[in-house]
Amino acid sequence: MANNYGIEGSHLFITGGAGFIGTTLALMLADDNTITLYDNLHNNALEHSPLREHPNITLVQGDILDPQALEKAMTDDVTHVIHCAAIAGVDTVVNAPLKTLQVNIQGTFNVFNAASKLKNLQRIVDFSTSEVFGQHAYNVSEFEISPTVTIGEGRWTYAISKLTGEFITHCYHVQHDMPTVTVRPFNIYGPNQVGVGAIHNFVTRAIKNEDLIIHDEGSQIRAWCYVDDFVDGVLRATVAPEAVGRSFNIGNPRSTLTTYNLAELIIRIAESSSGTTFKEMGFSDVALRIPNIQTAREVLGYEPKVELEEGLARTIAWYRIKLAAQAEGKPVPTTPVALNA
Ligand SMILES: NC(=O)c1ccc[n+]([C@@H]2O[C@H](COP(=O)([O-])OP(=O)(O)OC[C@H]3O[C@@H](n4cnc5c(N)ncnc54)[C@H](O)[C@@H]3O)[C@@H](O)[C@H]2O)c1
Numbered sequence: 001m002a003n004n005y006g007i008e009g010s011h012l013f014i015t016g017g018a019g020f021i022g023t024t025l026a027l028m029l030a031d032d033n034t035i036t037l038y039d040n041l042h043n044n045a046l047e048h049s050p051l052r053e054h055p056n057i058t059l060v061q062g063d064i065l066d067p068q069a070l071e072k073a074m075t076d077d078v079t080h081v082i083h084c085a086a087i088a089g090v091d092t093v094v095n096a097p098l099k100t101l102q103v104n105i106q107g108t109f110n111v112f113n114a115a116s117k118l119k120n121l122q123r124i125v126d127f128s129t130s131e132v133f134g135q136h137a138y139n140v141s142e143f144e145i146s147p148t149v150t151i152g153e154g155r156w157t158y159a160i161s162k163l164t165g166e167f168i169t170h171c172y173h174v175q176h177d178m179p180t181v182t183v184r185p186f187n188i189y190g191p192n193q194v195g196v197g198a199i200h201n202f203v204t205r206a207i208k209n210e211d212l213i214i215h216d217e218g219s220q221i222r223a224w225c226y227v228d229d230f231v232d233g234v235l236r237a238t239v240a241p242e243a244v245g246r247s248f249n250i251g252n253p254r255s256t257l258t259t260y261n262l263a264e265l266i267i268r269i270a271e272s273s274s275g276t277t278f279k280e281m282g283f284s285d286v287a288l289r290i291p292n293i294q295t296a297r298e299v300l301g302y303e304p305k306v307e308l309e310e311g312l313a314r315t316i317a318w319y320r321i322k323l324a325a326q327a328e329g330k331p332v333p334t335t336p337v338a339l340n341a
Helices: 020-032 067-073 090-095 097-115 156-176 198-206 227-239 259-269 294-300 308-327
Strands: 011-015 034-039 057-061 080-083 123-127 136-140 180-185 212-215 221-223 246-250 256-258 276-279 288-291
Touching: 011 020, 020 034, 020 227, 034 067, 067 097, 080 097, 080 227, 090 097, 090 156, 097 123, 097 156, 123 156, 123 227, 156 180, 180 227, 198 212, 198 259, 198 308, 212 259, 227 246, 227 294, 246 294, 256 259, 259 276, 259 308
Parallel strands: 011 034, 011 080, 034 057, 080 123, 123 180, 136 288, 180 246, 212 276, 221 288
Antiparallel strands: 221 256
16 A cells, blocks of 8 residues: 655664554555564564565564664664554553653663664654643643643653653754654554553443443543544654654544543444443543644644544444454454545
């Protein structure tokens, strides 16, 4: 599938490339680029995917905490580094706060240090998170970061580690003149998701007609962004000359609703007989998170296209195919990405 981003013939090195977003990026780019996916396979969206056999894709099993392995894998012909590898997902983070800090901070240092030695580097993209905005984030623009976090609460190690990653990225740009850019994903969902996440959990249960487990009252408000739209934003940030040295919110402010409404919507679209069960979360949550994407619109020409009901319908369809394939012991197809239609 030809992409329209003008990076054909490039060699892209994607850390965390076996994950949800890394796999979707690889799918988009593999036909006309060389792709190295560097991942310790903590998560693995490629495990049962035919994409693993693609002739332009090499999967290197390695850890970003291993600087020698990283430098060896990042060969001199690499032109673009996309740094997705991280410990993410609130449940994982709460259970492993020290590991989260180590991987997301030390690992990011290692990736930037290895990339700083590349002769042909055209862009390095750092993945941050919308969590850097803290507990109340309504219509937040790139510059409104003043997170109020409680030291000692495990969940905030993620936001702090990712914010530190943004500082690392910016410092490499300023001190080493590296062509950096940071993207901040706002609640991404869609086919190929392997980690934790509300839509992943809800859809998986809805198609089995099991109760959907809702944290607390389900009154948390989120803006959900379909993965194809997000990947479009990432690739625009990867090529736009004006993006260098900047951070961009990438999300879909139109697809906003409460977690309870989301559960009900998924049950309806999936034509499921699931009910809903409420469970106390046991740690602090983000009450409200909606991005302002004006900077991405103006600088990158980014505009999300897939609205929530359509994105959920596509996602539910993929999860059904995945379940059926797994039951028959067949490969799980990765979906074609329809962008710029
Ligand atoms: N999905 C979202 O909604 C979302 C929101 C905000 C930020 N992000 C960020 O986007 C990036 C990608 O997220 P994703 O949803 O694809 O998650 P994911 O868990 O599917 O992908 C992350 C990948 O990183 C790999 N990894 C973890 N630790 C590693 C290590 N030490 N060395 C090498 N590989 C390692 C995992 O095996 C996994 O495949 C992450 O940086 C995440 O923090 C995602």
